[in-house]
Amino acid sequence: MTASVRQRASDSPDPFFATTLARGLAVLDAFRGGESSLSNAELAARTGLSRPTVSRLVNTLLTLGYLKRNADGQFRLGVRVLGVAYPLLAGYRVRQQARPMMREFAELAGGAVSIGIADGANLVYMETARSSQSFPHVPEVGFAVPLITSAIGRAAMSLMDEDELKATFAAIERAQPQAFRTGRRNALAGIEACRKDGVCVALGEWRPEIFAVAAPLLRTPEGDCLAINCGIPAFRITPEAVREDWAPRMAGLARSIRMMLEREAP
Numbered sequence: 001m002t003a004s005v006r007q008r009a010s011d012s013p014d015p016f017f018a019t020t021l022a023r024g025l026a027v028l029d030a031f032r033g034g035e036s037s038l039s040n041a042e043l044a045a046r047t048g049l050s051r052p053t054v055s056r057l058v059n060t061l062l063t064l065g066y067l068k069r070n071a072d073g074q075f076r077l078g079v080r081v082l083g084v085a086y087p088l089l090a091g092y093r094v095r096q097q098a099r100p101m102m103r104e105f106a107e108l109a110g111g112a113v114s115i116g117i118a119d120g121a122n123l124v125y126m127e128t129a130r131s132s133q134s135f136p137h138v139p140e141v142g143f144a145v146p147l148i149t150s151a152i153g154r155a156a157m158s159l160m161d162e163d164e165l166k167a168t169f170a171a172i173e174r175a176q177p178q179a180f181r182t183g184r185r186n187a188l189a190g191i192e193a194c195r196k197d198g199v200c201v202a203l204g205e206w207r208p209e210i211f212a213v214a215a216p217l218l219r220t221p222e223g224d225c226l227a228i229n230c231g232i233p234a235f236r237i238t239p240e241a242v243r244e245d246w247a248p249r250m251a252g253l254a255r256s257i258r259m260m261l262e263r264e265a266p
Helices: 002-011 019-029 040-047 051-064 080-090 094-109 151-157 162-175 177-197 239-264
Strands: 067-069 075-077 112-119 122-130 144-146 200-203 210-219 225-233
Touching: 019 040, 019 051, 040 051, 051 067, 094 112, 094 122, 094 225, 094 239, 112 151, 122 151, 144 151, 151 177, 151 200, 151 210, 151 225, 162 177, 177 200, 177 210, 200 239, 210 239, 225 239
Parallel strands: none
Antiparallel strands: 067 075, 112 122, 112 225, 122 144, 200 210, 210 225
């Protein structure tokens, strides 16, 4: 978002583009998972905005409840951000309807099953079910991973038409040049596997301790590309088992969810 904000502010190609709003959203977008708070200087560095500009934006966001100030003077996201996200999440009924099957699959695999949606160069998780066994990483709702290096990202990209895929790869190259260079070949292979067999695998590419299998799930009427995956700790399973056992099971899970949605459609 940062580069886009600077470009729009200087070039103003769209007379209806609200630069101040974009800058405020860039401040909110600067926060990352696992961080408790950020200082004014850190927000300025991450957004590319001046400190006085960030101060004005932060003051507005504080007043509206989208940010909170800690005792040490640093800032954290406010609860109101959750309220903004809730209507979006509630609109995807697949989250609620697929949960029982996701939990069953996760328990059987000893891993975590997630549904995610493509967003620019990344995939954002919107639902996760985990097994009762220990797991090195459980992606929470809202957590983002690169499309190009994750099995679930490649599965989501397989739902795009060629023009959309070309634009997505261009966005990835701009935002994640290193990942684009190292992951493009495997990404194309994963996309082709999903289109041919309905499933793809990634053996420790995003996180070396996790083997993942993913399948394209559905495309919404609005054009959103959703995929589903299962991450399994690498110490629990072999690459052969991922490909020969869990890949067909994942493709079957995606089919079962789609059939359920069709039966229950109003």
